[in-house]
Amino acid sequence: MFFAAGRLITALLGATSCLLASPASAFTNPVRKPGGSDPQIVYSGEYYYLLSTTWSNVQIARSMTIEGLKTATRKTVYSSSEAGRCCNVWAPETHYLDGKWYIYFTAGNKDNLDGQNLHVLRGGASAWDDYTYVGKLTKEWSIDGTVVRFNKWGNYLAYSCFHGVQYQSLCLQKLGSDNVSLQGNIGVISQPTESWERSGTPVNEGPAALYIDATGKTYIVYSANYCWTPEYCLATLEWNGNTDPISPSAWTKSKGCVFSGGVNGHYGTGHNSFFRSPDGSQTWNVYHATSNSKGACDDSRYTMVQVLGSKSDGSPDFGTPVATSFDSAEPRA
Known part of the structure; x- marks a missing residue:
């Protein structure tokens, strides 16, 4: 974020209502264009929920299908006129913890990007419930917060930071039992030291947790390079x-990017998230891209959704960005 066979089309898919009575059989990308930066999709209670960067507030949309997210009504769950958190609102993510939904997001002031910090909202038992602003999570510059679960160690917040380092890196810190505070030491777990993650300016950002059931492996997938370059891509950390x-x-x-643009007219493929299909059989990669061959950090970025593959050793196979002409079957129910 710094400096995400034919097609059966019913009349319901064109409606603006997010409550679709009959699911579609397929969807086409992009799912949100424009305004599809830093996307997150979660599935809960028969609905898919989509959040992305709006710059000024936090919005959430829901639909019973991926295709329906294109026209789903957006509900604003946060906006503020307070100077320190009014503006440059980025990368909201919703997570279900201990019976409630929480939204972690980035916000700062309107004049520059020096005051960016992580903030948190508390919701209810449904992701569609109203949310209440709880407070600021971090005391120093930080963006792109996400929750990573470790069975033995508990829940952590991963985010992009400058904690004692020269370049934008990845930090990890224990999430408090209240889910709205951080505790203990901050660990800088990745810095942009490799040549392939230093295009434009060295950057590590946009972390997302990925759990592989077949191997028991936990990954943090992150975005490398500066977003105003075509080399912006996804890379992985394996715990x-x-x-x-x-x-x-x-x-x-x-050892390099695991998912890159430059194919099918997509560039700057990054800042992703993952969700499971309703039946649990598939993992889906949700990411943003731009048609600007130089890369982009602005609202021209759009949300893409595609199935994550698996290599013979069980490690994730990201493949390449699918063409916008490709019909993807809706996630298996």
Whole structure:
């Protein structure tokens, strides 16, 4: 974020209502264009919920199908005139923790990007319930917060930071039992030290948790490089499964980008999230891209959704960005 066979089309898919009575059999990308930056989709209670960067507030949309998200009504759950958190609102994500939904998002002031911090909203038992602003999570510059679960160690917040380092890196810190505070030391688990993650300016940002049931592996997928470059891409950190997650030695970085643009007219493919299909059989990769061959950090970015594959050793296979002419079957119910 810094400096996400034919097609059966029913009349309901063109409606603006988010309550679709009959599911579609397929969808086409992009799912949100424009305004599809930093996307997150979650599935809960027969609905898909979509959030993305709006710059000025936090909005959430829901639909019973991926195709329906294109026209689903958006509900504003946060806006503020308070100077320190009014503006540059980025990368909202909703997470279900201990019976309630929480939204973690980035916000700052209107004059510059120096005051960006992470904030949190508390909701109810449904992701569509109203949310209440709880407070600021971080005390220093930080963006792109997401929750990562470790069975033995608990829940952590991963985010992009400058904590004692020169370049924008990835931080990890324990999430408090209240889910609205952070505790303990901050671990800088990844820095943009490799040549392939230093295009434009060295950047690590946009972390997202990925859990592979077949292997028991936990990954953090992140965005490398500056977003105003075509090299903006996804890379991975693999946790070793037994070392304190805030230790950089607990993580192994991929040897390069695992998902890149430059194909099918998509560039700057990054800042992603994942969701499972309703029947649990598929993992879906939700990311943003731009048609600007130079890359982009602005609202020209759009939301894409495609199935995540698996390699023979069980590790994730991201493939390449699908064409906008490709009909994807709706997630399996």
